[in-house]
Amino acid sequence: MPGGLFEYLQVWGKAWPQIKRLAVKIEQGAVPRELAIPASRARLDTPVLLPRKVFCIGANYQDHLDEMGAPPTLKKVKGVAPFFFIKPGSTAVVGPGPTVHIPARCRDFDWEGEAVAVFGKRGRDIAAKDAMSFVAGYTLAIDFTARDQLAIPDHPFKWNFVLGKCQDAMTPVGPIFVPKEFLNGDHFEFTLSVNGVLKQRASTKQMIYSLKEQIAGVSQAVTIEPGDLMLTGSPAGVGSPKGERLQPGDVVTVESAATGAMQVTIQAALK
Numbered sequence: 423m424p425g426g427l428f429e430y431l432q433v434w435g436k437a438w439p440q441i442k443r444l445a446v447k448i449e450q451g452a453v454p455r456e457l458a459i460p461a462s463r464a465r466l467d468t469p470v471l472l473p474r475k476v477f478c479i480g481a482n483y484q485d486h487l488d489e490m491g492a493p494p495t496l497k498k499v500k501g502v503a504p505f506f507f508i509k510p511g512s513t514a515v516v517g518p519g520p521t522v523h524i525p526a527r528c529r530d531f532d533w534e535g536e537a538v539a540v541f542g543k544r545g546r547d548i549a550a551k552d553a554m555s556f557v558a559g560y561t562l563a564i565d566f567t568a569r570d571q572l573a574i575p576d577h578p579f580k581w582n583f584v585l586g587k588c589q590d591a592m593t594p595v596g597p598i599f600v601p602k603e604f605l606n607g608d609h610f611e612f613t614l615s616v617n618g619v620l621k622q623r624a625s626t627k628q629m630i631y632s633l634k635e636q637i638a639g640v641s642q643a644v645t646i647e648p649g650d651l652m653l654t655g656s657p658a659g660v661g662s663p664k665g666e667r668l669q670p671g672d673v674v675t676v677e678s679a680a681t682g683a684m685q686v687t688i689q690a691a692l693k
Contacts, residue, residue, distance in 0.1 A: 427599055428471050431649040434542030434558045438601060466517070466561055466596040473511035475650045476593060477640050478565060480505040482630050482655025489663045503639030504631040507583045511651070514593045522566055523689045524670065525589045530569040531668040531688070534656035535614030535622045535676045538563045539607060539633060540599060541652070546645040553637035556646060559601040562612055562676045562684055563653050566592040569662050595651065597684040605680045607633050612678040614659065616668070624657030631655075 430437040447453045481487055482504060487496060498504075509515075516522065524531045542558025565587065572586025607626060614622040631639070636654060640646065661667060668674070670690040677683035 426471070427466065428473075428649045431540065431542050431558055434648060438542075438558070464598055466599045471515070471595070471649065473515060473649050473651045474647050475644070476509035476511050476514060477644075477646075477650065477652040478507050478509060478587065479631065479636050479640075479653065479655045480507065482636075483624065483628055483657040484630060485628070485658035486656050486660070489658045489660070491663075498630050503642055504636055506636075506640055507587065508644070509588045509593055513590050514588055515651075516591045516594050517596050518594060518684045518686055520687045520689050521594055522564075522591055522686050524668070524691050525568050525571065525585075525592070526691045528568040528571055528691070529667070530662070532567045532569050532661045532666075533614060533616065533621065533668065533674050534565040534567060534660055535612060535624075536563050536565055536653040536656055537607070537610045537612055537626050537678075538595060539637070539652040539654060541646050541650045542648050544645065544647050546641050548638055548641040548646070550634040550638040553634040554602070554607075556637060557602050557607065557633070558648075559599050560605050560607055560610060560680070561595055561599050561651075562597075562678060562681055563593055563595045563651070564614070564674060564676050564684075564686060565653055565656060566594075566668075567660075568592075593653075594684060594686045596681075598681050600680050610678065610680070612676060614674065614676045616661075616666075616674050617672055618675075621661070622657055622659035624659075626654060628657065629655060 538561045539557050540559050541556055543556045545556050568586050574582050610626040668688050670688055672688045675683050675685045
């Protein structure tokens, strides 16, 4: 067995059948249970995962576009790939806990809960009909956003997605990885709460671009590799339209029935 999750994803076509066979042996008592990790301790080990790339789909829930005041002319165009950008996996991705620091000079720190597809096969220019064969499974993420650093209205370029979305430790992922055999990615329900107050509730069935369309669109331009992640977009319920901003000490929880809950406690900016 190759090691951590990232290593498994590099050989997912062979590793997953092996994992299933081992699970059967454990249930049958052929493997001592003390050698297995209890489900209560099983977590997605993000420092080991270290995805090469994190694809992020934007403008993918109509209710979120509405709450952000997007123009009504902004709509899905047949044959046109969804809007996406890429985060650096080795520095942006973290796990749960006190892992996320408000970026320096940020005064408007916001949340976006998202469903995540985890890839287990390499491909480029993938046809929509074949797209799901490249997905190994799913997890959750919070796409934290420095709103006041994302929008730069006085600059010739009006948006800076590197500062707004891609700074260090702004993308916690977890808590566990769920193979696609156990979860329908097209009907993946999840919630996000802040300090115990529900802010977002959605299902991927509400997405403007389906998973197949996202994978096909992204892979037209960038090769998908095993271990890469794809954040599929945020639904309505972010803080910005209501003037709500995260502060140090706030607890943000993203959760689903399939994965359980991932909790992140916001920290002050690093000195």
